[in-house]
Amino acid sequence: MAKLKCVVVTPEKTEIDREVDSLVLPLYDGAMGVLPGRAPLIGRLGFGQLELTDSSSTETYFVDGGFAQVENNVVSILTGRAMPVSDIVYADAEKELAAALQLPANTEEQRQVRDASALRARGQMRISRK
Structure with a gap:
């Protein structure tokens, strides 16, 4: 094959x-x-x-x-x-999400950084639950 x-x-x-x-x-x-x-x-x-x-x-x-x-x-x-995936710790990803959501979003560039950081953390949280 x-x-x-x-x-x-x-x-x-x-x-x-x-x-x-x-x-x-x-x-x-x-x-x-x-x-x-x-x-x-x-x-x-x-x-x-x-x-x-x-x-x-x-x-x-x-x-x-x-x-x-x-x-x-x-x-x-x-x-x-x-x-x-075995290296991802749910609690750490949860902390990363909380930190990402606290990032400033006054400009388009800041919003993009915040949104990417939140997506990354949510992805890690989703995967670590499996």
Whole structure:
């Protein structure tokens, strides 16, 4: 059976570079599964859960927005941060949400920063409950 190569890159390093049977991307407007042979696509990532599945296990990661490209059975993900879901603590994410909601929102730029911070924290809270 064909495999997908998944490469996840953050500003600091390549976080993941491995072959999987399938994966689920957290696109900005909902999750999307990817199997080998998928037509090419470029998508905007939301703050959410990336699932990597092979024949023996499923690994889950939180990705911090970004972009994904699927082409020739290679899924390239560019994100600000990728971390194992097991590293997320609900209480910490809850504190991050409270702090985000206290950020000033007097200008459009401040609103964008506040909203992105709140979306990130809510994504982590949602994932850590599973």
